[in-house]
Amino acid sequence: MSINPLLYETQFLGFTPQTCMLRIYIAFQDYLFEVMVAVEKVMVKKASSLPGHGLSPAQVRTGTEAFLRFMRGRFNRLFVRMEQVLLRLVLSIPPHVLLPEDRSHDQYPQSREDFQRLQQRVKELQLRHQAEVGARHALLAELEAQTVVQARLKKTLHWLDGLGEAHGALGLAETMAFLIQHSERLRSVAEAVTQKSSEVTMQ
Numbered sequence: 001m002s003i004n005p006l007l008y009e010t011q012f013l014g015f016t017p018q019t020c021m022l023r024i025y026i027a028f029q030d031y032l033f034e035v036m037v038a039v040e041k042v043m044v045k046k047a048s049s050l051p052g053h054g055l056s057p058a059q060v061r062t063g064t065e066a067f068l069r070f071m072r073g074r075f076n077r078l079f080v081r082m083e084q085v086l087l088r089l090v091l092s093i094p095p096h097v098l099l100p101e102d103r104s105h106d107q108y109p110q111s112r113e114d115f116q117r118l119q120q121r122v123k124e125l126q127l128r129h130q131a132e133v134g135a136r137h138a139l140l141a142e143l144e145a146q147t148v149v150q151a152r153l154k155k156t157l158h159w160l161d162g163l164g165e166a167h168g169a170l171g172l173a174e175t176m177a178f179l180i181q182h183s184e185r186l187r188s189v190a191e192a193v194t195q196k197s198s199e200v201t202m203q
Contacts (some may be wrong), residue, residue: 009093017091021083028079032071040064152192 010016040060047055 009091013091017087020091021086025079028075029072032068032075036064036068036071 043064044057044060047060
């Protein structure tokens with residue numbers, strides 16, 4: 001039997017050519033053995049019907065076994081030639097025949113260096129995508145923080161406008177007293193705005 005692995009043929013056919021040849025060989029051997037058993041039975045029956053034949057079943061068996069060895073030797077030599085023909089012409093895949101999954105490699109041949117360059121490019125694009133996603137999240141967080149600060153500033157301006165309308169025109173002394181009285185609240189608002197601004201900067 002041939003020891004050539006024939007891997008592509010196995011992938012293409014779904015079975016190994018050597019297995020196919022082995023099954024053919026075993027089938028021929030089994031058929032030869034069955035034929036010789038049938039021939040032996042006929043010979044024993046014919047010999048027993050002839051008067052004074054002098055052939056015993058053991059002698060017939062010896063002759064059958066000798067003939068079987070002869071036929072096996074002939075068949076083995078013939079099978080070697082048949083195996084060569086079948087493996088070369090019938091069970092071999094010509095170089096121009098490709099599996100469907102291999103046609104893309106034939107249309108777009110890539111060397112190992114090209115493949116490594118493509119892998120490196122994919123990694124770079126993945127890193128760039130991750131950086132862009134991170135930057136987008138940071139911008140969204142900054143926008144949200146600015147919205148909060150803007151809402152607080154609008155609230156403060158509205159509060160100051162309300163104070164002006166409630167107290168009317170104030171003198172300098174009264175204005176200073178009012179500002180001192182409400183400085184703590186203004187300071188807390190300013191600190192909140194500063195804290196939000198620093199958080200936005202850090203992001």
